[in-house]
Amino acid sequence: MEPLQSLRGMVDLLPEQTPVWQRIEATARQHFRRAGIAEIRTPLLEVTELFARGIGVATDVVGKEMYSFLDRGERHCTLRPEGTASVVRAAIQHGLLSQGAQRLWYGGPMFRYERPQAGRQRQFHQIGLEFLGLADPRSDAEAIAIAWDLLAGVGLAGLTLELNSLGSHDDRVRFRAALVGWLEERRDQLDPDSQQRLVSNPLRILDSKNPATQALLAEAPTLAAALAPESRERFERVQEALSRLEIPFVLNPRLVRGLDYYGHTAFEITSSQLGAQATVCGGGRYDTLVQQLGGPVTPAVGWALGMERLVLLAQAADGPASQAAPAPDLYVVSRGAAAEALALPLARRGRRAGLAVELDFSGAAFGKQFKRADRCGARWAAVIGEAEAAEGVVVLKDLRAKATADRRLTAEALLAWLRESGSA
């Protein structure tokens, strides 16, 4: 029989990795709770049209990366490639938007059919934040600050916050025309990818990695120059707010987010330690999305951060040592039918009393069982052999001490003693 494998790009998180994830998730929850942000959970599966309308049909995410299929009822379904569209859909569907501003967070798996590489899987995990109904430039800064502090809370340093303004819809239309006009005249100097994008998505040419294209772009009209006075002022307010929070940022005029719904503030938090996929967190303002999905006119800001990339950085930051599984308080060792019958009940009583208890079913030589007890880091061993079983007693052995005398106690006395000694 050929053993089956997980699908390409679908990764198992084994027991030794799970603690890092839990730690990060706990940190995130804590930061959200302090900031008064409530969790929302939405389905992993949505109608395909939600993403087509929300993210934009012309984007790569929608065009070629979605896990889409027809269900038994002939509905077009898609495994969510990102979280924002679903959150907005849910907020509209349940009338959350008529109850005032919503400060929400979500977390969980997302799916994108791409070639896996460092920091990128087909099923990956994001934690995201969405502020719905907030227009104030300071809310952009607040959202960014929460991301920044959360990342710091996980213990990461050396991150860069890159900031840009994409302006209003009108600003972008104006700029796009200017940029396309200018680049058309120099089409032959563009790399093939960028030539393609001249028609499909001209703004994306700005963050081309091609050196020649970048050199050319240095002379090109800039987005910043195309911003209307109100847009520019708004962007300045965001920067002021960040400065007051003492959050350092770098203006990056080439920063263009990939999804259609972004306007005005756009930002990314990047790390130089991640290889090609440097972005840990990305987000921005999306004042038109809610309306586009059939809801009331509602300003919004949000971001998403990539768990896999965060885990990569956290592991690099605090090394592999912090991942040790928590050691049990008590390890139950038994040998002989009568004794073995008592082991599980004793373990359960211990657990009910609040102790972390593991037990050995092997019935192997005591030496073997002690070896295992020792390896798993248990503080104490409870030993039941033929004699103890007959006497209704348990031997408590201190695994940390070298030569402390063992104690012979009843089960009750043993558990009481452990509780008092502070092991629980």
Place this chain on the structure above:
RNA sequence: GCGGGCGUCGCCAAGUGGUUAAGGCAGUGGCUUGUGGCGCCACCAUUCGGGGGUUCGAGUCCCCUCGCUCGCCCCA
């Protein structure tokens, strides 16, 4: 979707055409029918991701395929 690298035991890893595939860790059994962390002994890949081919002979060469990985694209 496109390019580069790689694929030998659960993990790490020798081996680069010649008869029998090192070693370490982990695991199992024992030295010690009932007391651990050390030590010692034994066991643990008829087989080198899979399938074809070349050859007297292949883990070692060729082709295909699958997987992993890094990069491009894109993005968190």
